[in-house]
Structures are given as C-alpha cells and as structure tokens.
Amino acid sequence: MNQTEDARPVVRLRKIHKSFDTNHVLRGIDLTVGQGQHVVIFGPSGSGKSTLLRTTNLLETPDSGSVWFDGKEYGPGIEGEDLPRGKARLLRQEIGMVFQQFNLFPHITALDNVALALRRVRRVKRDQAEHRAATYLDRVGLLDKLGAFPSQLSGGQQQRVAIARSLVMEPKVMLFDEPTSALDPELVGEVLAVMRDLAESGMTMVVVTHEMGFAREAGDLNIFMDEGVVVETGGRELYDHAREPRTRAFLQAIL
Amino acid sequence: MKSLLVIPVLAQARFRPEFIWENRDVFLGGVRLTVFIAIVAFALATVFGLGVALLRMSKNRLLAPIMAAYINIFRAIPLLVFVVFVYYGIAIQFDVRISAIQAGILVLTLQYSAWLGEIFRGGIQAVDDGQTQAALSVGMSRPQTFFRVVLPQAIRIVIPPTGNMFIGMIKDSSLVFIIGVPELFRVSSVMANRTFRYFEVYLGAVLFYLILTTAAYFGVKYIEKRFALVDVLTTRVRSPLARRRGIRLRMIQEAVASEREAKSSETGTAM
Ligand SMILES: Nc1ncnc2c1ncn2[C@@H]1O[C@H](COP(=O)(O)OP(=O)(O)OP(=O)(O)O)[C@@H](O)[C@H]1O
Ligand SMILES: [Mg+2]
Numbered sequence: 285m286n287q288t289e290d291a292r293p294v295v296r297l298r299k300i301h302k303s304f305d306t307n308h309v310l311r312g313i314d315l316t317v318g319q320g321q322h323v324v325i326f327g328p329s330g331s332g333k334s335t336l337l338r339t340t341n342l343l344e345t346p347d348s349g350s351v352w353f354d355g356k357e358y359g360p361g362i363e364g365e366d367l368p369r370g371k372a373r374l375l376r377q378e379i380g381m382v383f384q385q386f387n388l389f390p391h392i393t394a395l396d397n398v399a400l401a402l403r404r405v406r407r408v409k410r411d412q413a414e415h416r417a418a419t420y421l422d423r424v425g426l427l428d429k430l431g432a433f434p435s436q437l438s439g440g441q442q443q444r445v446a447i448a449r450s451l452v453m454e455p456k457v458m459l460f461d462e463p464t465s466a467l468d469p470e471l472v473g474e475v476l477a478v479m480r481d482l483a484e485s486g487m488t489m490v491v492v493t494h495e496m497g498f499a500r501e502a503g504d505l506n507i508f509m510d511e512g513v514v515v516e517t518g519g520r521e522l523y524d525h526a527r528e529p530r531t532r533a534f535l536q537a538i539l
Numbered sequence: 540m541k542s543l544l545v546i547p548v549l550a551q552a553r554f555r556p557e558f559i560w561e562n563r564d565v566f567l568g569g570v571r572l573t574v575f576i577a578i579v580a581f582a583l584a585t586v587f588g589l590g591v592a593l594l595r596m597s598k599n600r601l602l603a604p605i606m607a608a609y610i611n612i613f614r615a616i617p618l619l620v621f622v623v624f625v626y627y628g629i630a631i632q633f634d635v636r637i638s639a640i641q642a643g644i645l646v647l648t649l650q651y652s653a654w655l656g657e658i659f660r661g662g663i664q665a666v667d668d669g670q671t672q673a674a675l676s677v678g679m680s681r682p683q684t685f686f687r688v689v690l691p692q693a694i695r696i697v698i699p700p701t702g703n704m705f706i707g708m709i710k711d712s713s714l715v716f717i718i719g720v721p722e723l724f725r726v727s728s729v730m731a732n733r734t735f736r737y738f739e740v741y742l743g744a745v746l747f748y749l750i751l752t753t754a755a756y757f758g759v760k761y762i763e764k765r766f767a768l769v770d771v772l773t774t775r776v777r778s779p780l781a782r783r784r785g786i787r788l789r790m791i792q793e794a795v796a797s798e799r800e801a802k803s804s805e806t807g808t809a810m
Contacts, residue, residue, distance in 0.1 A: 343672050377678030387673035391691045391768065395788065401677035404687060414787075418795045427795060430788045431772035446673075453677055 291318030293352075294457055294488050295379075299362055300339055300349035302332075309335050310346065311512035317457065317505075322483050323490045324503035328534060332512045333492045334384075337459045340490065341379040342372035354378065354456060377405060380450030384462040386442040388434040394421060394445045395430040398452050406453070420448040424478050440471030444478055451482075458482065460491040494538055496523065508534065558736050559743040565730055569723035570747050576640065576712045576722060580647035581705055587648065588655030595660055606656070613653040619714045622646045626718040643715030643722075647708065654704060662697035663689060695766055702759030706752050713748075723747055 295317040302310040309332045317323055325333050338344040340351060342358060351358040356370040389397050398417035402408045408416070421427055424444040434442055443463055450458060460479065464472040476498050483489060483502045493499055499506065506522045508515045508531040516528045526532045559566070595606040616624075626642040629635065637645070666689045674684040716725035723744060731740040769776060771785035 338672075341676060343675055373675075373678060373680060376676055379676075381673075381676040383669060383673060383676075385669050387667070387669035389670065389673070389688055389692075391695065393770070395791075400687065401679060404683050405678045414791055415794065418791045419798070422795050422799060427792055428772075430792060431770045431785070433768040433770060435768070436770055449673075449677065 291321055293317065294319050294354060295340065295490075296352040297336075297340065298350045298352070300336070300346045300351075300359075302335055302339060302344065302346045309512050310339065313349070313512075313514060315507070315514065317488060317490060320486045320488055321504050322488075322502045323505045323507065324499040325490065325492045325507045325509060326494055326499065326534075327509035327515075331509045333509055334461050336509070337381070337461050337490065337492060340459060341376050341381055343376075343381070345372075351375070377453060378455055379457045379459060380453060380455035381459040382443070382446050382450060382461065382463045384466050386434070386439070386446045386466070388442050388446055388449070390434045392433070393430065394426065394432050394434070394437065397434070397445055398449045401449070401453055417448070417452055420452045421445065423451070424448045425474075438471060439467045440474045443467065443475045447475075447478055447482075457488045457490065460489065460493065462492050462494070464493070464495055496539065499523070510534075552735075555736070555739060556742075558734075558739040559746070562730060562740075562743070565726050566723065566743055566747055569721060569726035570751065572640075572721060573709065573712050573723040573751065576644055576647065576715065576720070577705070577708045580644045580651060580712070581708050583644070583648040584651035584655050584708075585701075587652035588659055591652055591656030592659035592663060595656060596663065610653045610656055613650050614657075616650070618646065618650055618711055619717060621650065622715055622718055639715070639718045639720045642718060643712070643720045647712060647715070651704065651708060655701065658697050658700050658704065659693065662693035665696050666692045698759065698763050698766065702755070702762070705759070706755050709751050709755060710748065 293316050295315075297313055297315045300310050300313040301308075313332075313336060315323075315336075325336065327333055335344060339346050339349075339359075342351065346359055348360055348362065350361050350365070350367075353370075353375055356375075357367045358370045358372060358375050361367060361369060388394075389400070392400065395414060395417050398420055399410075399413040402413040402416060403410060406413075418427065418430060421430060424447055426441060426444055426448070429437060429441060429445070434445070437445065447463075463479070464475050467475065472495070476495060479489075479491070479498065480502065489502075491499075491502070500520065500523050503520065505517060505519070507517045508522075508526070508528070510530055516522065516526060516531045518526070522531070523535060526535060591606050591609065594602045595610065597603055622643060625646050626637070626639060630637050630642065670688050670692065671684055674688040675681075679687070712722060713724035715722060716728065719725065721729075727740050727744040731737045734740065769781065771781045772788055776782055776785065
C-alpha cells in the first residue's frame with residue numbers, strides 16, 4: 285500500500301478557517317490528499333478533527349478558504365482569488381462519510397438505508413438499486429441482514445451498513461470520523477477489517493482515529509492536529525519519531 | 540324553598556333506558572355531524588399545523604415570528620369564547636356570510652393548527668441532527684432529506700400526541716353547540732329541553748361520545764402498529780404485503796450470493 289509522494293491530488297484544502305461564535309476552531313488548515321492515499325488524523329478532543337472532516341464535504345461551510353476536489357473549487361474561497369465555485373451537493377455525491385454514531389436511518393431497513401441515495405440521488409430503478417445495495421451489504425458481510433432495521437443490529441453491524449451506504453455511491457474519497465470509538469471493544473475488529481479491505485482496494489481515505497494499530501498500518505500520511513492547526517505531518521515513522529514535543533506528548537498519553 | 544322541592548320530583552321520574560334507543564336517529568344525526576366536523580377540522584389542522592411548524596422553524600425573519608405569535612395567541616383564547624366571537628362578533632360586524640358549521644370548523648381548525656404546529660415542531664426537532672448530516676453526506680438535497688429522512692421519523696414520534704389531539708377534537712367539537720350547530724351535544728340538549736328526559740338524553744350523549752373517542756383510541760393504536768418496524772426476513776408476518784416483501788428480499792439475497800460464488804470460482808480464490 286505504499287503510495288508515491290507525488291500521487292495525483294484528489295482533494296486539496298487551502299487556508300480553511302472556521303469559527304463557532306468566538307470559538308476559532310480551524311485556524312488555517314492546508315491539506316492535500318492524493319489519489320489512493322490513506323490519511324490519518326489524530327489529536328486531542330476539541331482540536332477540530334470532526335469539524336475539518338465536515339468542512340471537507342461542506343457539511344460545514346468554512347468561513348473562508350477553499351476546498352478543491354477533482355478539478356473544481358468549492359466553498360467560500362480565498363480572498364483575492366476569483367474562481368468559479370461548484371455546488372456542495374455535487375461534491376457530497378462524490379465523497380462518502382462515516383460517522384462516529386453511525387447515523388443510520390432508523391425507520392428503514394438496512395437494504396433501504398443503502399439503496400436510498402441510489403434511488404433518490406442517482407435515480408436508479410428500484411430493482412437495480414436494491415440489487416446493487418445488497419451487493420455492497422454482502423461486501424461488508426451483512427447479506428443476511430437486508431431486512432433488519434438499525435435497532436435490530438449491533439453497533440459493529442450498524443457501522444458496516446453505514447460504510448456500505450457510503451460505498452454504494454462509488455465515492456472517490458471516503459471520510460471516517462472516529463468510526464470505532466462508539467463501539468464496544470469486541471466489535472471494533474469487524475469494522476477495522478472492512479476498512480482494511482477498503483484501503484487495500486485502493487480507496488482514497490481520510491480517517492480520524494485513535495486506533496493506533498490501524499493508523500500505523502494504513503496511514504500513508506499522518507497528521508497531528510491541535511487547537512485548530514496542523515502541528516505535524518509525517519509518514520509511518522511519525523508514530524515512533526515525532527519531532528514536535530506536543531505530538532510526542534499526545535502519542536505517549538494514548539499509547 | 541318550594542322550587543327546591545320541584546326538582547327532586549322531576550329527577551325522580553322513572554328511568555327509562557329505552558328512551559335512548561327510541562331516539563337513536565336524533566342522536567345518530569348529531570353523531571354524524573360531530574364526526575364530520577372533527578375529521579374535516581382535524582385534516583385541515585394537520586396540513587396547516589405542518590405549515591405553521593415549518594415556517595416557525597424557518598429562518599424567515601418575517602414569517603417565523605408571525606407563526607410564533609399565531610401559536611401563542613390562538614392557544615390562549617378559550618375555544619368557546621373564540622367560536623362566539625367569530626360567529627356573532629366578526630361575522631356580523633363585517634357582514635361575512637358564513638354558516639354556523641363553517642364557522643365552527645374554521646375556529647377548530649385555527650386553534651388546532653396552533654396546537655398541532657407545536658407538536659409537529661417538537662417531533663421534527665427531536666430527530667437527531669446526525670440524520671440530516673448523513674442524508675446530506677450521500678448527496679441528498681435538503682427537501683429530499685426532509686421528506687425522506689426527517690419527516691418519516693418525526694411522524695412516528697408525533698403519532699401518540701397527535702392521536703390525543705384527535706380525541707380532544709371530538710370532545711371540543713361539542714363547544715360549537717353554542718352557535719347552533721346541530722352536532723351531538725346540540726341535538727341532545729334540544730331533545731332534553733323538549734322532553735324533560737334530562738338523565739336519559741345526557742346519558743345517551745355521554746355514551747355516544749365515549750363510543751366515538753374509544754373508536755378513535757383504537758384507531759390510533761392501529762396506526763401506531765402499522766408504523767412498527769418489523770424484519771420481514773426473520774419475523775413471521777401475516778400481511779400479504781410484508782410477505783411479498785420477504786420473498787423479494789430472499790430472491791435478492793440468493794442472486795447476490797450466487798454472483799459472489801461465481802466470481803470467486805472464476806478467480807480461483809475461494810473465500
Ligand atoms: N456545531 C457546532 N456549534 C458550535 N460549536 C461547535 C460545533 N461543532 C464543533 N464545535 C466546537 O468546535 C470545537 C472542535 O470540535 P470538533 O468536534 O471538531 O473536535 P474534535 O477534534 O473532533 O474532538 P473529538 O475528539 O472530541 O471528537 C469544539 O470546541 C466544539 O465545541
Ligand atoms: Mg470529533
């Protein structure tokens with residue numbers, strides 16, 4: 285899974301700023317994600333990791349800064365530049381997101397959770413959408429749960445359905461926001477296994493996680509964030525040879 | 540003192556339960572109008588209530604506060620006073636030609652829109668924001684997100700309180716008797732004043748209201764059950780629709796499983 289440094293960029297964040305009232309959460313983030321690259325983001329609670337992910341697919345609109353994706357500019361942009369902006373909704377169709385709390389739609393079955401966007405966004409006919417949705421549920425090992433509602437599934441199963449729900453749209457990038465931290469320890473493995481498969485298949489991934497085993501193994505580019513800035517980035521060596529004292533202190537505390 | 544003696548004499552008139560049966564057509568005429576008023580006013584109030592809730596939650600600087608004021612004002616006026624005010628006050632002052640039934644439905648609708656608007660707003664806001672985020676994250680539009688994800692969940696939340704409101708509507712519809720609408724209570728009181736059979740007549744009215752509200756109660760229970768979430772693959776289901784759905788899901792399962800097997804034998808990597 286070693287990625288060359290000069291992989292073609294897919295997503296590029298430039299000078300992203302975001303405040304909630306007086307709380308300046310993102311303070312000028314620059315980040316480039318290459319094709320097939322696996323980016324791991326870690327850092328203390330409240331450092332802005334979730335906000336950064338949500339800004340990447342414009343679930344949160346940054347106050348300023350630009351999101352470049354696959355040849356187009358999105359978001360408010362950078363002062364002085366005057367580039368045409370794309371629609372957030374079209375960006376989100378190409379970028380998948382997996383949430384800490386799964387956020388499955390509780391009122392419809394696992395199959396319908398996965399088929400919904402195919403039918404309503406991509407306008408795929410029902411038969412075809414359901415067949416494709418079932419194929420993705422099979423891929424995450426849940427073919428026997430087509431008719432189950434989220435409340436009838438374990439946390440690990442719910443998160444796998446959520447991953448299938450994103451994958452079925454065939455996104456170019458997948459964002460994961462602490463996908464295993466709401467799970468009981470014995471259920472973490474099944475979700476990480478699905479994510480490993482996905483990484484091996486060459487999917488471009490940005491993962492916020494404190495699962496250091498997964499991070500060491502999958503992270504081509506590792507980013508330590510604190511107080512709304514990128515403190516340090518590095519390859520696999522980062523976990524053992526961090527330069528910044530803040531990174532080292534954080535790694536020591538969580539290991 | 541003398542008048543006090545008269546009343547017990549009247550009250551002691553022999554109880555004739557068959558009186559209710561003999562006058563069933565009069566009661567049933569009232570019941571029919573009560574049901575009509577309650578259903579029409581409630582249907583209108585449901586539609587308007589949803590509109591009130593949506594505008595109240597919107598970021599519209601003009602309409603949002605107007606809806607908040609509407610809710611507060613219309614919930615605060617006693618229904619009886621409001622009916623009289625509209626029918627004898629406004630209608631006469633401004634020469635609005637409106638029948639008593641129309642006035643009654645109008646007032647019930649206005650007031651119940653305010654109540655239901657608040658119930659619907661509560662239901663919509665009770666749906667976790669993560670649901671909206673997830674729907675948007677797969678590329679759904681705002682309206683799709685609302686109608687396909689948020690609203691269906693909100694409906695489940697508001698079924699019980701909305702059902703209570705419908706039962707309340709059946710009872711409250713009796714208040715339009717004051718403007719002469721011949722619904723169940725009105726026809727009862729007219730009958731009572733004419734026959735002096737107060738006990739039988741009002742007992743009949745009470746029984747008919749009980750029957751109506753009990754029927755409504757079971758209707759709500761039924762709707763709640765219809766909205767229950769059942770896995771058609773693992774649960775024994777009786778409805779033909781659910782059974783057909785189960786067969787469909789099983790067919791999809793088999794198709795996907797056999798495709799997977801075909802693929803793995805093709806590449807020789809047995810999984
Ligand atoms: N919608 C919001 N409204 C107001 N403040 C917010 C909102 N979302 C995040 N914040 C604030 O922004 C800051 C960063 O939050 P964020 O969730 O991005 O941190 P995080 O690094 O993901 O933390 P955690 O590890 O706990 O998930 C926090 O101070 C949080 O309170
Ligand atoms: Mg977070």
